[in-house]
Amino acid sequence: MNSYLIVGGGGMIGQKIAAMLDGEADSIPGGTELALFDLAVPDRSGISAGAILGSLDDDEVISKLAATRPDTVFQLAAILSGESERDFDKGWRINLFANWKLLEALRREHVKSGSKYRPRFVFASSAAVYGPPIDGAVDDLRICEPQTSYGAQKVAAELMVSDFSRKGFIDGISLRLPTITVRPGKPNAAASSCFSAIIREPLNGRRTALPLSTDVRHMHASPRSAARFFLHAARLNTDRLDGRRALNMPSITCSVEEQIEALRSVAGNKAVSLIDMKPDPFIQSIIASWAEEFRTDRARALGFEVETSFDEVVQVYIEDDLPGEPGSPHVKPS
């Protein structure tokens, strides 16, 4: 039996991971046990998982979660980049201090178990850990000097994951994710939300605003790839990390213009005409402070994989998510 806890399991990537785990459960000897923790979890009868509702900031709930001693904890709960920049207190409270509480709760179980319990802990970090001046592709040895609160919180949390792991309380790994595109559902509080919206909204026949200029370059991986990163990290031999437990995840870098052309090739000029240029200095300044390309030699050598073109990223959205979107017109190539 393998047991998994997805903290932030109500979110988009959490749900993707849950669906993948559920899909493979029958082929795992002894089966799998899956619990989702979040403020709210969508009711999807297709997934066999227990849902636990609560806030990562609630000591009592966190202690109970840890007491279930899951073999693997996926930690995806976070206040997103835009909201963390607007609400300083909330961002630090959840993205750093609540993460500390979760680690501490797992450590208490480690101690209670006579050091036998040592969960795999896969932490969702971000490209936002890097800050300017950034020239070209950033590799894992680049300093993390973010110019956003979200980025600072992610780096500090990574340091905790590494130190708890070095001490043997957990066996952690931090995945520095590129922007996940195309996200299904509604636009969210992430500054990067527009990168998905300019594909998703037109494919669903809706207008969308583009707050960036089209020459902005950014890095992407599909939700399917993101979920696979987490499952791969859960099963990786962490001795291969040589104590350096934060990894740039594979991604493809392209410009907004290239994204728009990928949309055009799939859905034609009419879809592209649904994008309205509306520059937003607040969003632009956050995005401008991020890395636009990763060097991911380490992750690739460890077996992490991603799409090879943005066209493929759009295709994954059409296969995995478009049919389920509310009001989806199932746009076909023109």
Place this chain on the structure above:
Amino acid sequence: MNSYLIVGGGGMIGQKIAAMLDGEADSIPGGTELALFDLAVPDRSGISAGAILGSLDDDEVISKLAATRPDTVFQLAAILSGESERDFDKGWRINLFANWKLLEALRREHVKSGSKYRPRFVFASSAAVYGPPIDGAVDDLRICEPQTSYGAQKVAAELMVSDFSRKGFIDGISLRLPTITVRPGKPNAAASSCFSAIIREPLNGRRTALPLSTDVRHMHASPRSAARFFLHAARLNTDRLDGRRALNMPSITCSVEEQIEALRSVAGNKAVSLIDMKPDPFIQSIIASWAEEFRTDRARALGFEVETSFDEVVQVYIEDDLPGEPGSPHVKPS
């Protein structure tokens, strides 16, 4: 009137800073006001400073300290590297979370003042922020991936100082200090304590243990230089930092053997014979994970200065501290 608060003002560097500020007070228009905060502050009638006793972990005391609205806060209070490695809870509690409380208390004053109060905050960080694999001299763009709890805590605290500064709550700068050598007084809980002991103890006629092999290379600055770093940082135009508020401080790198030869040239073979080789794997493993040389172009361009040889470092000890050591024999060159 310039007002200064030295958090950790009872410690060795805090006392040096206090003495320097006191020495120049008469030449500062309007004079200076100086307060020292620590668990205990040595009674030195020579320095005109108010002493406030308490723990950095005490919310109430920290709020009162911040309410005095010092123009400049020097934050030197810390659990040292060796103790942080042995006592996981205490290290994180003081070196990260108590530092957060101090920053938050200053931010409350900033808010209460209608954003007028924005203190200069000079944070004592460390070479321990860097971790292996380290080849050659590390510059400010090197990733901070420490393999000690102390190092992780210092990086996380730097990130807080930077984010509070970026938001305009404080005007902060973090000084990544090399090992401060020769420290007067007794050996302390820092893993680096031996680098001072092998000079100080023989010069005072006492035996001392060397837990490292003599080919270990390490970087040093004198206590006098360290105090000057802090005063220089207090008066620096922080616009010149371009938002990158953590700086490697200048230092000189030499081997333990070169240190011993500097001792020999000042105090002869008899002094050197007081050093006992006693390898200690625990201390060795901590030191081995640290950088042994800084690249400090940025700091030097900003006007930070240091000694030019280890002989000079020894000379500074003899001038500034040896006469005051309890039982000092005032060893003269043989």
